[in-house]
Amino acid sequence: xxxxILFLLSVAAASVLVLAGCQTAKPASAQQSxxxxxxxxxxxxxxxxxxxxxxxxxxxxKELVSSWQVQVMGGNAAVKTFKGDGKxxxxxxxxxxxxxxxxxxxxxxxxxxxxxxxxxKLPKASAVSKDFVVDLTPPSGTLMIDPSTFTLAxxxxxxxxxxxxxxxxxxxxxxxxxVNVFDSNGKLxxxxxxxxxxxxxxxxxxxxxxxxVSPSASYSAVAAVNDEYGLEGTLRAAIAVDAAAVASAPQVxxxxxxxxxxxxxxxxxxxxxxxxxxxxxxxxxxxxxxxPTAVKSWRLVLESSHGVAQKTFVGDGKNLPPSxxxxxxDDSGAYAPDDTYxxxxxxxxxxxxxxxxxxxxxxxxxxxxxxxxLALSAPLFSPIESSDTIxxxxxxxxxxxxxxxxxxxxxxxxxxxxxxFNARWPDxxxxxxxxxxxxxxxxxAEDYPVSVKIRDEFGNVGxxxxxxxxxxxxxxxxxxxxxxxxxxxxxxxxxxYRDVPPQIARQNMARLDALxxxxxxFPDYKVKLVGHAVMIYWDNPTLGKAEQQDVLIPLSxxxxxxxxxxxxxxxLNDKMFVADGVGASDQIVPDSDYKDRWENRRVALFLxx
Numbered sequence: 001x002x003x004x005i006l007f008l009l010s011v012a013a014a015s016v017l018v019l020a021g022c023q024t025a026k027p028a029s030a031q032q033s034x035x036x037x038x039x040x041x042x043x044x045x046x047x048x049x050x051x052x053x054x055x056x057x058x059x060x061x062k063e064l065v066s067s068w069q070v071q072v073m074g075g076n077a078a079v080k081t082f083k084g085d086g087k088x089x090x091x092x093x094x095x096x097x098x099x100x101x102x103x104x105x106x107x108x109x110x111x112x113x114x115x116x117x118x119x120x121k122l123p124k125a126s127a128v129s130k131d132f133v134v135d136l137t138p139p140s141g142t143l144m145i146d147p148s149t150f151t152l153a154x155x156x157x158x159x160x161x162x163x164x165x166x167x168x169x170x171x172x173x174x175x176x177x178x179v180n181v182f183d184s185n186g187k188l189x190x191x192x193x194x195x196x197x198x199x200x201x202x203x204x205x206x207x208x209x210x211x212x213v214s215p216s217a218s219y220s221a222v223a224a225v226n227d228e229y230g231l232e233g234t235l236r237a238a239i240a241v242d243a244a245a246v247a248s249a250p251q252v253x254x255x256x257x258x259x260x261x262x263x264x265x266x267x268x269x270x271x272x273x274x275x276x277x278x279x280x281x282x283x284x285x286x287x288x289x290x291x292p293t294a295v296k297s298w299r300l301v302l303e304s305s306h307g308v309a310q311k312t313f314v315g316d317g318k319n320l321p322p323s324x325x326x327x328x329x330d331d332s333g334a335y336a337p338d339d340t341y342x343x344x345x346x347x348x349x350x351x352x353x354x355x356x357x358x359x360x361x362x363x364x365x366x367x368x369x370x371x372x373x374l375a376l377s378a379p380l381f382s383p384i385e386s387s388d389t390i391x392x393x394x395x396x397x398x399x400x401x402x403x404x405x406x407x408x409x410x411x412x413x414x415x416x417x418x419x420x421f422n423a424r425w426p427d428x429x430x431x432x433x434x435x436x437x438x439x440x441x442x443x444x445a446e447d448y449p450v451s452v453k454i455r456d457e458f459g460n461v462g463x464x465x466x467x468x469x470x471x472x473x474x475x476x477x478x479x480x481x482x483x484x485x486x487x488x489x490x491x492x493x494x495x496x497y498r499d500v501p502p503q504i505a506r507q508n509m510a511r512l513d514a515l516x517x518x519x520x521x522f523p524d525y526k527v528k529l530v531g532h533a534v535m536i537y538w539d540n541p542t543l544g545k546a547e548q549q550d551v552l553i554p555l556s557x558x559x560x561x562x563x564x565x566x567x568x569x570x571x572l573n574d575k576m577f578v579a580d581g582v583g584a585s586d587q588i589v590p591d592s593d594y595k596d597r598w599e600n601r602r603v604a605l606f607l608x609x
Contacts, residue, residue, distance in 0.1 A: 031060030033125040035070065035114035041133030041172065043231040044097030044104060045539070050230025053132060055093045055112050062089050066119030073111050080105070097134055103543060107136040107171065133171045138233035138594045139225040141167030143179070148417035149240045149409055150205050153278065156212045157205040161239060163192070165199045165223050172227035179223045181239070189219060205241075213241045218420075218437040234595050238437045240420040242407045250279055250458060253361075255286040263356045264288040265300065265345040271364030271401065274328035274335065276459030283363060285324045285343050292320050294352035300345040302326060302336070305362075310336040328365055335367045338400040364400055369462035370454040372396035382471040383434030383442065390468065392421075392430045394452055401456035410468065411449045412436070418448060432468075444473040444483075445514045472518035474607070481522070483605040488512065488563065490601060495558035497566075512563075515605075516570035525607040528578045529563050531556030534600045535584035538591035548583045556581030563603045 035057055042053040059065055065086035070093055072080040079099045084090070095112075097105050109131050116125040144164040151158045165177045178193040179201065189207045205213045213219065223235040250269050258264040268284035275281070289295055295317035302311040310330040315321065330336045343360040377391035396403050407422035408430055419437060421430035434442045442448060452464040475482040488508050491499050497508045519527060533552040537543035560579035568574045584591060588599045 032058070033060045033114055033116045033127050034058040035112055035127045035129045037112065037129050037132050039132065039229075041135050041229050042097070043135040043172075043227075043229040045136060045138075046230030046232075052094050052096050055095070055129065057090060057093065057114060059089050059116060060125055061118065061122060062086070064118045064121050065089060065116055066121075067117045069115045071113050071115075072105075073113055074105065074108055079110075104136075104537065104540075105134050107134055109133050109171075133229075135169070135172045135227065135229045135231050137170040138231050139167045139169045139172075139174050139227050140233055140594065141165070141225065141235055143221055143223045143235035143237040145221065145237050145239055145417070148238070148411075149242050149407075149420060150213050151242045151407075152215055158278070160202045160204045162200055162202050163221060163223075163237075165194075165225060165235065167196075167199075167223075167225040167233065167235065169227040169231070169233075172229050172231065175226050175228045177223055177225045179221055182220045182222065183214075184218055189213075213239075215241055216422075217241045220438065234593065236595060238417050240409070240417050240437060242420070242422055252280075255288075258288040261290050262288070263290045263345065263347050263358045265343045265358055265360045267343060267360045267363045269363060270361075271366060271458050272328070273366035273401070273456070273458035273460035275367065275369065275461075277461050278455070278459035282325045282327050285326065285360065287321060287323060287345065289320055289347060290356065291349060291353060292317070294349045295320060296348045296350040298345060298347045300324065300343055302341050302343055304337070304339040304341055306339070310341070328367060336365055338364075338366060338368050340364055340400075364458070366398070366401045366456060366458045366460050368399050369460050370396050370398040370401075370403060370456050371462050372452070372454055372464050374450060374452060374464055374466040376466075376468065379469070380471040381432075381434065381442070381468050382473065389431050389433050392432060392450065392468070394428045394430075394454065394464070396425075396428070396454040396462075396464075398456045398460070398462075401458055401460065404455045404457045406452055406454045408450060408452045411451070413443065413446045413448070415449075418442075434470075441473075442470045444470060445511055446470050472514055474518075481525075481607040483515070483518070483607065488603065489598075490559060490562075493555070495555065495562040497562065512566045513570065516567050516572060519567065519572060519576075519605075519607075522607050525576075526578065527567075527576050528580065528606040528608055529560040530604045530606070531558070531560035531563075531579070531581035532586065532600055532602050532604065533559070533581075533583050534597050535591045538584075544584075548585075552583030553581055556583050559601075560603050563605075 035055055037053060037055055039053055042050060044051050055070065059068065067085050070082040071078040072095060080095060081100055082093050099105050111131055112129040114127045118124065144166060146162050150161060163179055165179065167174045174196050176193065176195045177199065178191065180188055181190040183189045190203065192201045194201065219239040221237045221239055225233045225235060250271060252268050253270065255266045266286045268286065269280060272280050272283050297316050300313040301309045303309050311326060312331060313324055328335055340362045342362050344357065346355060346357045348355050372395045375393040375395060378387060381390045392408065394406050396406065403425040405422065405424045408420060409417055410419040412418040417437065419432060448468045448470065450466045450468060454462045454464065472483065488497050488511060489500055489504050490497050498505055533556045535544055535547060535552060537547050557580060560581050564577045564579045567577065589596045591597050591600065
């Protein structure tokens with residue numbers, strides 16, 4: 001704003017100098033009047049310093065001004081008017097985003113116009129500012145964590161996670177972001193910040209104190225995204241830490257001293273997997289020659305338990321290797337089959353001494369990843385009505401190695417980590433109460449994908465995928481059975497659940513079908529449908545009260561009636577239902593939580609006798 005004011009003052013000063021140079025002359029025409037904004041927009045909901053916009057004013061021939069008017073224009077309509085006479089000519093005006101009726105202006109693009117009346121002494125003058133925006137919708141988006149779980153290794157983690165802040169704003173540019181990571185007690189553990197378009201940060205699991213994340217713990221990542229006008233949106237994600245220790249690394253077998261005059265080949269491990277995620281991917285073979293100076297040639301063959309040679313190494317006496325490494329591949333470059341192997345080394349000493357053939361101790365080559373399946377104790381999980389828990393049993397096997405451990409991640413329908421389990425074999429069961437990392441209950445009539453990593457003793461990992469289907473959830477209360485309805489998305493500010501993106505529309509229909517099928521199990525009950533809505537003016541008690549009575553109560557009742565009609569369309573008797581609406585009462589999350597307040601746009605159902 002300061003630059004605009006200085007510019008307007010300089011124009012005014014230049015006009016004074018022109019007049020001073022010709023004091024006897026009468027002005028032939030009105031001097032230019034101007035109105036301008038320095039900022040491209042503002043947000044009435046932003047913090048102090050960003051929640052108003054200033055208009056810089058310049059009045060031509062100010063000594064002749066009779067009256068003036070500034071109007072804030074939204075389209076062709078004036079939403080705010082400032083007026084005055086020639087006795088008071090302000091250099092600036094400040095607008096806080098409210099209209100002449102003291103209600104918030106709608107989000108959108110505006111201009112400011114200045115009209116100056118000289119009482120007939122000069123023609124009326126006018127000016128229009130450049131466009132500016134009123135920004136009311138906070139940035140929204142997704143905080144993505146990849147991978148969503150830390151795997152412990154040694155004193156730290158095996159690999160970092162990448163946090164990506166994906167955010168957009170309706171009218172403004174997203175400007176900067178910060179991510180705070182909190183531990184399970186709500187204590188700040190680590191923080192990051194950046195400016196768009198740089199929206200990624202890699203976290204190595206280390207906190208501000210230098211300590212790494214704890215086993216079996218869960219952490220909450222909260223991103224604050226600011227747009228160019230100071231409006232802030234909040235994104236959330238969960239980060240889990242794999243409690244199951246990574247498969248124990250096979251103990252390295254140190255080479256033993258070989259008596260003088262003897263050949264020997266010794267394996268460093270009892271087994272290995274070239275695909276290991278946590279242990280050695282190669283086997284070391286230590287070689288000992290009885291008389292290194294007399295060696296003419298040598299040959300080492302890796303032979304399976306069936307006597308089939310898979311890999312051969314050869315050499316002469318010029319450069320005798322102290323050791324060889326085997327990566328599990330045969331002479332063709334493909335992985336050798338799972339089996340128990342021995343290394344057989346033959347040494348030719350010419351005429352100096354007799355040729356020899358020595359063998360190593362047996363060792364295992366583990367190429368094939370573990371396989372298995374997940375068994376559920378119930379085909380549908382109803383964590384409130386029929387059973388408090390569901391058991392997920394991991395069935396696993398490996399063709400050659402022992403199973404060591406497993407870890408299980410359960411994801412919500414949006415793909416975010418919801419819950420995790422892990423254990424050492426032979427413990428194979430996870431008992432789940434339907435709650436997530438933050439204690440929230442599963443959503444009704446949804447499928448929760450499950451991914452299980454099965455580790456064998458050599459660190460070879462196989463993955464099993466399945467899902468846990470959630471039944472329509474019913475809570476028993478004093479009033480009856482309260483149905484936790486699955487999410488039905490409505491078109492904003494309407495009771496229309498059909499005029500939404502095709503994928504969401506199909507999802508709405510499927511969920512209503514499931515809800516109708518569930519309700520048919522209670523033919524002797526009355527069903528009360530209670531609609532809810534989101535309050536826009538949650539931060540203004542006066543406007544919020546008017547919004548509740550005039551907008552949200554009717555809207556929430558209409559939404560309840562829409563669900564009632566959907567049930568009737570699916571074969572249920574309309575006499576079974578009573579529809580009501582409570583607007584923004586009894587919210588699940590605060591309406592100030594822009595990311596999650598969609599949960600308040602709902603219909604609650606009660607089964608009553």
